[in-house]
Amino acid sequence: MSDVINDGKTRVAWVTTIANIAAPTTAELNAGLDFTTRITPDGLNIPAETADVDNSSLASTFTTNRAGRRSFSPEVTFKRGDTAGDDLPWTTLTYQTMGYLVVRRVLAYTTAWAASQKVEVYPVECGERNSIPPAPNEVAKFTSMMKLREEPNTAATVA
Secondary structure, three states, X not given: OOOOOOOOOEEEEEEOOOOOOOXXXXXXXXXXXXXXXXXXXXXXXXXXXXXXXXXXXXXXXXXXXXXXXXXXXXXXXXXXXXXXXXXXXXXXXXXXXXXXXXXXXXXXXXXXOOOOOEEEEEEEEEEEEEEOOOOOOOOOEEEEEXXXXXXXXXXXXXX
């Protein structure tokens, strides 16, 4: 058995229009902005949360739970750029901008979008950008906090 090494095997795009998030097309994905090279190595953070639903009763002597509502809180940390093209995440992901964060994992970043690839599609609205304080020996960075505006599809297939 071999392990998948993550380095170079994630692709992240910002897409403004997707007709069906269960099956985004290659044309829709290619029309998006590829932000992968502007994201810091540890900058893609989409934690999943599941709420507890207490299903114990008055007769219970132990608290039991069932899985409740799910949520995601996407946060993406970007490097700032000193040219317009390199600073597209900063100029694009402004407060209340809506779009789709599309993530493809475990496939070489350089592989073109193609039918049958598995992707995660998050319909989001951007929160306020958060500039990260400057530090020695680091690039300028900011974090884009995103809010889900619809239920995502974490097992979509490219059409």
